[in-house]
Amino acid sequence: MIKTKNLTFQYKNSEPIFRFPDIHLSAQENLLILGKSGVGKTTFLHLLAGLLKPVSGTITMDDNVINKLKNKELDGFRGANIGLVFQKKHAIQSLTVTENLKARILFSKKRITTDVIENLLTQLDLSAYKNKKIHVLSEGQLQRLGIALAAIHHPKVILADEPTSSLDDFNCKKVIELLLQQAQQTKAHLIVITHDARVKCYFQNTISL
Numbered sequence: 600m601i602k603t604k605n606l607t608f609q610y611k612n613s614e615p616i617f618r619f620p621d622i623h624l625s626a627q628e629n630l631l632i633l634g635k636s637g638v639g640k641t642t643f644l645h646l647l648a649g650l651l652k653p654v655s656g657t658i659t660m661d662d663n664v665i666n667k668l669k670n671k672e673l674d675g676f677r678g679a680n681i682g683l684v685f686q687k688k689h690a691i692q693s694l695t696v697t698e699n700l701k702a703r704i705l706f707s708k709k710r711i712t713t714d715v716i717e718n719l720l721t722q723l724d725l726s727a728y729k730n731k732k733i734h735v736l737s738e739g740q741l742q743r744l745g746i747a748l749a750a751i752h753h754p755k756v757i758l759a760d761e762p763t764s765s766l767d768d769f770n771c772k773k774v775i776e777l778l779l780q781q782a783q784q785t786k787a788h789l790i791v792i793t794h795d796a797r798v799k800c801y802f803q804n805t806i807s808l
């Protein structure tokens with residue numbers, strides 16, 4: 600379960616106060632957050648991820664009010680329970696694909712077996728690259744690795760920031776289907792923010808900022 604209540608946020612030395620609509624997702628419900636450029640979509644996602652602290656309001660995931668956690672507790676909570684798919688790819692260049700996934704698992708402090716890694720790489724069509732360094736991967740392969748890194752530790756929620764905006768129709772469909780598949784398999788919520796209207800038909804719950 601994820602819910603937010605009366606969330607507001609303001610960047611330091613910056614004018615606008617963002618006021619976000621309340622959300623309430625029951626087990627395994629997904630959400631699409633739409634809105635035009637600059638409206639505060641990434642800001643909202645970073646609040647949900649615990650990367651920013653709200654000025655007021657609450658963010659609750661299961662029994663945890665995440666904006667009340669102290670920094671160290673929040674780091675632990677985020678590592679174990681949140682999977683982020685960023686606009687910019689963020690794998691560690693000096694490690695191989697498998698080593699990157701193992702590093703992510705280590706950070707989550709969870710026990711995930713090698714079988715689970717192999718299975719995920721097969722689903723994402725990355726098996727042939729499991730022992731390759733990051734720089735040899737194509738854009739599409741990097742995108743799929745981003746999904747693997749967000750899902751490998753079986754988080755409570757996968758948060759994706761504009762995962763499809765630079766993709767053609769074929770790859771847009773593929774990426775959304777992979778995200779939905781990973782969320783379903785790991786019983787995570789999937790929250791996607793985008794201004795890409797092509798994604799709408801994949802979600803029952805949508806809100807606009």
Ligand SMILES: Nc1ncnc2c1ncn2[C@@H]1O[C@H](COP(=O)(O)OP(=O)(O)OP(=O)(O)O)[C@@H](O)[C@H]1O
Pocket residue numbers: 610611613634635636637638639640641642643794
């Ligand atoms: N660190 C920051 N300090 C001050 N202002 C910021 C900061 N980050 C973002 N903003 C401003 O907050 C507003 C919302 O930014 P945000 O990135 O959340 O929008 P967005 O809806 O995700 O936009 P886009 O679709 O273009 O990515 C923008 O006007 C942006 O310039």
